[in-house]
């Protein structure tokens with residue numbers, strides 16, 4: 330029988346054939362995920378059908394490359410399709426069978442978490458093939474069918490012979506072009522790589538015959554070169570159980586570190602990790618890592634933040650940026666959710682409600698972990714802060730202080746008390762009862778700030794001063810304006826202070842000002858000095874240090 334594709338399917342098909350999509354290799358992910366769905370459905374049958382026993386090990390997904398014919402076949406032992414299914418499911422886009430199936434299951438407890446619901450789906454086969462055959466036999470039926478299509482024109486469905494249940498999808502690969510080598514999809518290493526990359530955590534074994542070689546047992550000892558024979562071995566290409574789905578108590582520190590390195594998140598030993606399992610509004614799991622040192626391209630503009638995103642074991646994206654706020658760009662890891670409704674279009678992803686909930690959640694978890702480190706592993710946190718603290722500061726400064734509630738408790742400053750890093754909360758805890766402000770100093774170096782004349786007098790009064798060592802620090806404090814109601818006051822800036830001057834002083838100051846012609850705006854008496862006779866202050870909002878930065882930037 331001849332059929333035409335429905336209008337939208339035709340359009341999608343065209344899109345696939347004249348692919349705008351550079352990432353052609355995702356076709357395998359889609360077909361494997363369908364095979365896994367179909368196997369899930371079989372599993373569901375076995376739960377509701379007395380006559381069926383389901384042995385998970387029997388339900389392998391096979392990959393069969395044929396270099397002579399230039400075909401690639403993906404075979405499953407899942408639920409299969411009858412004629413009607415073929416027309417409905419493979420003839421119409423947006424007629425997602427899995428979606429219907431999921432709706433049916435909604436009020437039941439069986440955790441048959443089906444993959445699917447991805448816009449591209451089956452049609453992605455046409456990214457690499459100019460002809461596709463689907464040979465299939467449905468559970469509970471005797472007749473098998475062959476669905477064939479060579480693209481937009483439509484498809485045919487004919488009765489066919491097939492022994493076992495399930496579906497076999499054969500792709501006739503496109504001819505190689507200058508830009509695209511389709512033969513590579515028949516190569517063992519390429520298939521291994523694609524499966525490991527995109528379908529590693531599919532819960533059924535994905536198997537392929539792999540050619541290996543071994544030394545011949547009776548090889549002639551006299552021979553210089555040992556003789557080898559090649560043999561075929563069935564290899565399982567995927568690891569099946571993702572580490573994030575495992576129980577925390579079954580995992581060691583080493584497991585987490587191995588995963589970090591296997592995934593290429595970094596070459597360092599991660600500072601810490603967060604293993605997340607959330608069941609609620611949105612269900613998801615994941616593992617997040619804090620690095621201990623700079624990622625290699627951290628300071629380059631090529632650096633891309635993001636988490637690896639899976640939907641139920643199927644890789645959707647390598648770097649999902651929406652999951653991480655800029656302030657936490659340094660975080661790496663994976664998130665896997667069964668509740669994501671994804672599409673190829675990133676715009677839709679951006680609006681995804683579930684994703685938003687997850688990202689909010691993650692942000693809080695990272696924040697909690699950082700505060701925990703600050704409290705319980707201060708030395709490590711200080712080192713971490715020296716490398717990555719700038720991202721918190723930038724987030725506060727660039728939001729004009731709007732984000733200060735999120736990140737200001739993560740900040741550290743060197744304190745005049747002990748020259749060690751302190752948090753603002755620690756500072757508040759130590760504040761004197763009637764102290765109104767958080768004092769800070771600016772200067773070229775710690776040593777210079779520590780020797781400021783005005784610091785001396787304050788220290789005598791037991792007042793603690795934060796030394797701002799990073800040029801951006803003062804801008805950040807100015808953007809914040811206050812912390813928990815306590816304003817920031819620079820000790821390098823002139824205070825509102827009215828002291829009566831004697832006539833002698835008046836004369837002296839006038840003389841000094843004449844000598845320093847053009848160098849100072851005013852000379853005043855102050856009560857804020859101890860042993861030093863004078864100190865330099867700046868007037869108004871812009872400190873001497875800020876002025877230097879503006880000058881350097883030519884502003």
Ligand code: ADP
Pocket residue numbers: 359363364366367405407408409410418419424425426427428444445446447448449450451452496
């Ligand atoms: P989705 O997986 O999102 O439903 P696809 O385009 O990937 O969309 O697949 C469309 C439908 O075709 C599936 O929902 C399923 O009903 C059917 N299908 C595809 N591949 C198989 C398969 N290997 N076995 C059984 N049914 C399949």
Ligand code: MG
Pocket residue numbers: 359362363444445446447450451
């Ligand atoms: Mg699918």
